[in-house]
Amino acid sequence: MIELRDVSHAFDGRMILHDVHLRLDQRRIGVVGANGSGKSTFARLLNGLLVPTQGRVLVDGLDTRTDGKAVRRAVGFVFQNPDSQIVFPIVSEDLAFGLKPLRLPRAELDARIDAALRRYGMERYRDHPCHHLSGGEKQLLALSSVLIMEPRHVILDEPTTLLDLRNRNRVVEALGDLPQRIIVVSHDLDLFRDFDRVIVFDGGRIVADDDPAPALAHYVSLMS
Numbered sequence: 440m441i442e443l444r445d446v447s448h449a450f451d452g453r454m455i456l457h458d459v460h461l462r463l464d465q466r467r468i469g470v471v472g473a474n475g476s477g478k479s480t481f482a483r484l485l486n487g488l489l490v491p492t493q494g495r496v497l498v499d500g501l502d503t504r505t506d507g508k509a510v511r512r513a514v515g516f517v518f519q520n521p522d523s524q525i526v527f528p529i530v531s532e533d534l535a536f537g538l539k540p541l542r543l544p545r546a547e548l549d550a551r552i553d554a555a556l557r558r559y560g561m562e563r564y565r566d567h568p569c570h571h572l573s574g575g576e577k578q579l580l581a582l583s584s585v586l587i588m589e590p591r592h593v594i595l596d597e598p599t600t601l602l603d604l605r606n607r608n609r610v611v612e613a614l615g616d617l618p619q620r621i622i623v624v625s626h627d628l629d630l631f632r633d634f635d636r637v638i639v640f641d642g643g644r645i646v647a648d649d650d651p652a653p654a655l656a657h658y659v660s661l662m663s
């Protein structure tokens with residue numbers, strides 16, 4: 440479970456998030472809100488990429504301020520642009536990167552890479568240059584590179600924004616199959632239809648936190 444206790448966050452003295460107090464214990468949680476309403480800041484607080492100016496963020500009891508390393512192992516983060524996440528030139532090398540600290544025997548490393556590639560039908564790309572992949576395949580590779588580390592929670596910040604409809608649907612399908620807790624920030628409201636909970640931000644505050652239908656209706660009324 441991820442818990443935020445009286446969390447506020449400021450950049451350069453400007454308050455961006457105000458008094459967020461939440462327990463995130465559903466499996467699929469969506470986050471929506473206007474541009475600049477604080478969604479990415481909220482997402483980055485959840486895995487310790489940012490530490491709150493005030494309050495505490497706890498991941499399975501670990502404080503992001505004091506247990507950053509363990510928190511980042513527990514919470515994977517998939518960025519909007521896979522190019523900013525893919526760090527190695529070859530697909531298999533990129534998948535292996537996050538596993539390095541585990542010092543796995545070669546056979547187990549290969550087995551994990553193979554399983555990660557099989558998950559999204561990308562076996563044939565094992566030795567391909569990452570930059571030959573399509574946008575959707577890159578997003579699936581970025582997701583796979585996070586999942587291969589077996590995090591308990593996965594945060595995705597606008598995972599479908601850069602994708603065409605076919606690739607968007609592949610990523611949405613992939614998300615539907617994940618056993619982990621996923622927290623997804625998106626402007627793609629359709630993505631949240633079957634989610635367990637949707638949180639709506641406005642001006643750095645939570646203004647709705649409900650089942651998808653009422654929460655999204657609230658968001659739509661805010662925007663009209």
Ligand SMILES: Nc1ncnc2c1ncn2[C@@H]1O[C@H](COP(=O)(O)OP(=O)(O)OP(=O)(O)O)[C@@H](O)[C@H]1O
Binds near residue numbers: 450476479
């Ligand atoms: N590192 C930073 N330094 C200073 N200000 C920042 C920083 N990151 C975000 N901000 C500011 O915080 C506010 C909220 O940004 P954030 O990225 O969290 O919004 P968002 O809801 O994710 O927006 P979008 O939908 O446009 O991605 C914005 O005004 C932004 O300019």
